[in-house]
Amino acid sequence: MSDWKPTTCMRCAVGCGHLQQGDDDGLTAARGDPDHPTNRGGDCERGVRETVSPAGERLTTPLVRRGGRLRPTTWDTALGVVATRLIESLSGDGDVAVLGSGQQTNEAVYALGKLARGGLGTPYYDANTTLCMASAVRAYVDAFGADAPPPTYDDIPGARTHVVWGANPAVAHPVLYRRIADSAAEDGCQLLVVDPVETRTAAEADVHLKPEPGTDLALARATLARVVAADDVDTAFIGRFTEGFEETMKSLPDVEAAAATAGVPTDQIDALARALSAPTLLYWGMGVNQSTRGTATARGLIDLCLATGNLGPGSGPFSLTGQANSMGSRVCGATGTWPGRRDFEAPDGRKAVARAWDVPVRRLPDAVGPGYTRILDAVARDEVDVCWTVATNPVVGVPDATYVRSALDETFLVVQDAFRSDAVEYADVVLPAATWGEVEGTTINMERRVSRLTAATDPPGKARPDLDIVAAVGDRIDPDLFDAPPLDPETVFDELRALTTGTAADLSGISYDRLAAEGAVRWPAPDPEAAGGYRYRDPDGGWTFHTDSGRARFSTAGHSALPEPIDEAFPLVLTTGRRTDAYNTGVRSRDGDDGPPVARINSETVGAYVDAIDRGRTVVESRRADAVVDVRPDDGVPPGIVWLEIHDPAVNALTLPAVDPESEEPNYKQCAVRLRVPDPSQPSSRRSSGRA
Numbered sequence: 298m299s300d301w302k303p304t305t306c307m308r309c310a311v312g313c314g315h316l317q318q319g320d321d322d323g324l325t326a327a328r329g330d331p332d333h334p335t336n337r338g339g340d341c342e343r344g345v346r347e348t349v350s351p352a353g354e355r356l357t358t359p360l361v362r363r364g365g366r367l368r369p370t371t372w373d374t375a376l377g378v379v380a381t382r383l384i385e386s387l388s389g390d391g392d393v394a395v396l397g398s399g400q401q402t403n404e405a406v407y408a409l410g411k412l413a414r415g416g417l418g419t420p421y422y423d424a425n426t427t428l429c430m431a432s433a434v435r436a437y438v439d440a441f442g443a444d445a446p447p448p449t450y451d452d453i454p455g456a457r458t459h460v461v462w463g464a465n466p467a468v469a470h471p472v473l474y475r476r477i478a479d480s481a482a483e484d485g486c487q488l489l490v491v492d493p494v495e496t497r498t499a500a501e502a503d504v505h506l507k508p509e510p511g512t513d514l515a516l517a518r519a520t521l522a523r524v525v526a527a528d529d530v531d532t533a534f535i536g537r538f539t540e541g542f543e544e545t546m547k548s549l550p551d552v553e554a555a556a557a558t559a560g561v562p563t564d565q566i567d568a569l570a571r572a573l574s575a576p577t578l579l580y581w582g583m584g585v586n587q588s589t590r591g592t593a594t595a596r597g598l599i600d601l602c603l604a605t606g607n608l609g610p611g612s613g614p615f616s617l618t619g620q621a622n623s624m625g626s627r628v629c630g631a632t633g634t635w636p637g638r639r640d641f642e643a644p645d646g647r648k649a650v651a652r653a654w655d656v657p658v659r660r661l662p663d664a665v666g667p668g669y670t671r672i673l674d675a676v677a678r679d680e681v682d683v684c685w686t687v688a689t690n691p692v693v694g695v696p697d698a699t700y701v702r703s704a705l706d707e708t709f710l711v712v713q714d715a716f717r718s719d720a721v722e723y724a725d726v727v728l729p730a731a732t733w734g735e736v737e738g739t740t741i742n743m744e745r746r747v748s749r750l751t752a753a754t755d756p757p758g759k760a761r762p763d764l765d766i767v768a769a770v771g772d773r774i775d776p777d778l779f780d781a782p783p784l785d786p787e788t789v790f791d792e793l794r795a796l797t798t799g800t801a802a803d804l805s806g807i808s809y810d811r812l813a814a815e816g817a818v819r820w821p822a823p824d825p826e827a828a829g830g831y832r833y834r835d836p837d838g839g840w841t842f843h844t845d846s847g848r849a850r851f852s853t854a855g856h857s858a859l860p861e862p863i864d865e866a867f868p869l870v871l872t873t874g875r876r877t878d879a880y881n882t883g884v885r886s887r888d889g890d891d892g893p894p895v896a897r898i899n900s901e902t903v904g905a906y907v908d909a910i911d912r913g914r915t916v917v918e919s920r921r922a923d924a925v926v927d928v929r930p931d932d933g934v935p936p937g938i939v940w941l942e943i944h945d946p947a948v949n950a951l952t953l954p955a956v957d958p959e960s961e962e963p964n965y966k967q968c969a970v971r972l973r974v975p976d977p978s979q980p981s982s983r984r985s986s987g988r989a
């Protein structure tokens with residue numbers, strides 16, 4: 298048995314410090330670390346369970362497809378096959394696609410980006426964080442000129458109003474939510490929740506606003522109009538530190554009309570508008586981001602904060618992140634920028650990166666390239682010879698998944714993962730990876746805090762750390778790109794932090810030694826004494842944002858209709874969400890014999906469609922696929938809505954492939970469906986039947 302090793306939970310982006318123990322067979326125990334500054338000993342059941350005893354099947358040996366079957370092989374053979382296909386692609390007309398993840402360490406995701414951009418020179422590189430955070434990121438960049446929330450967890454006790462919009466942190470972020478709930482329970486404080494569905498968070502709210510699905514921006518604009526009408530705007534802050542408020546004022550809707558669109562009573566909108574006059578933290582999640590209007594809505598929420606002067610300690614806009622290292626993947630350059638969030642197309646940025654990597658500038662792509670789902674479109678169009686996925690599961694995690702499966706089935710697919718994900722079924726080569734508890738490195742939580750990962754056990758079988766797998770492939774492409782594996786994670790982190798020097802996401806003052814001494818440190822940290830706190834505040838109490846003018850920018854977008862509205866043929870809205878005991882596509886929480894997914898449907902709707910239900914089972918049918926589901930009458934879901942969990946492989950075959958035009962984040966949350974009585978001959982398998 299190992300000593301208790303201080304490390305970080307990688308199950309979600311709260312970023313709790315863990316103590317973990319292991320033996321020769323894997324991790325044996327995990328619990329919150331009382332000395333870690335993020336959580337001070339807090340932990341949650343899901344984080345501990347999925348760390349110590351995850352469900353799912355570990356990948357322990359490299360596999361290569363021969364004669365139609367995946368067969369065990371040596372690392373040398375598997376890496377040789379991958380490198381050969383990559384080299385063939387580089388010397389031909391095709392291209393290579395690399396899809397990374399917010400669940401790798403910073404060191405691994407940085408190395409993967411270095412290989413993808415600096416070694417392979419591909420424009421087809423993105424991470425699955427585009428599937429959850431891209432809209433919030435785009436909104437921050439548009440409003441403040443830089444990524445990431447201005448506040449931190451330290452601001453929670455100082456807030457008097459907590460608004461949770463399109464998120465369910467009681468389930469998704471339990472340790473963080475306890476702090477929010479504790480603050481909201483104090484005298485004079487309140488919790489307001491905006492969500493169409495009764496959630497565990499909403500059950501504890503002082504006010505629960507239930508907008509119609511897809512009308513969040515109408516509600517945000519109606520609320521701002523009420524703030525303006527009540528003369529509750531912070532004119533001093535707006536005048537000195539922002540721009541564009543006049544245009545926003547002109548764009549505001551009639552409150553009664555917007556309230557009717559959102560289906561929210563005006564007295565609730567008044568309550569929300571009044572609550573914003575106290576110091577307010579406004580949190581939001583996937584209910585906002587995962588929409589064709591995700592960026593516009595996130596900007597509408599930031600506008601509410603700017604207009605009411607809710608920027609500063611105890612207040613501000615705060616997006617809630619899902620994947621543990623979503624922030625790190627962005628800082629490392631996995632999603633549309635170079636490391637340090639350097640502008641991708643600025644010549645200086647490209648030159649600095651080429652110099653640091655010692656590669657010719659011409660090898661680096663000069664355009665950022667498409668995002669995650671448009672990369673898969675390129676795969677489907679046969680523009681890509683090789684697709685390499687690392688800790689991401691596109692055959693389940695992307696809307697219209699049947700189309701994605703057939704696209705990946707036709708290309709040469711390399712799957713690098715710790716668990717037998719659904720993507721393995723379509724792979725030509727499988728590279729078994731280590732996971733947290735087995736690797737050294739760092740991660741960055743949603744409040745910009747960098748924290749160490751340490752290994753309490755060895756990877757099982759022949760599994761290797763992501764960093765070493767990437768370096769071993771890189772070594773076969775360009776021997777000068779990396780040192781010979783195994784790489785020292787600290788050396789890689791030092792290379793990364795040097796490249797962030799002077800950028801908005803400056804990690805240069807954060808070393809492994811400092812992390813060992815302090816537990817975790819927030820960026821920006823431009824020197825060994827500095828640590829990030831509330832962002833953009835000047836020492837004299839003023840504000841300087843990273844925009845051209847130095848001012849924060851308001852926005853003007855208004856409500857627009859759902860990309861796939863209901864109609865006579867498909868009269869119900871499908872929405873998706875998270876189950877308490879699961880995460881993402883569920884490869885660490887599914888047992889394989891869980892039965893059909895459970896559809897939560899209002900009892901009034903169940904009654905209206907009783908002819909489509911046979912002994913508690915129905916078929917949910919969209920224009921793209923259908924899926925057999927078990928019906929659970931649930932009056933917490935409004936009439937006319939079908940709620941399905943995101944973790945089941947059947948669900949994303951149903952969802953709509955439309956994306957936000959500004960962020961490329963998919964519109965997972967609303968599409969039109971109908972119910973049909975199950976065909977007795979149709980097996981109730983977990984897999985949906987595609988119609989594409």
Ligand code: SF4
Nearest residue numbers: 306308309313341344
């Ligand atoms: S809240 Fe998130 S980071 Fe903390 S223990 Fe739970 S799953 Fe892990």
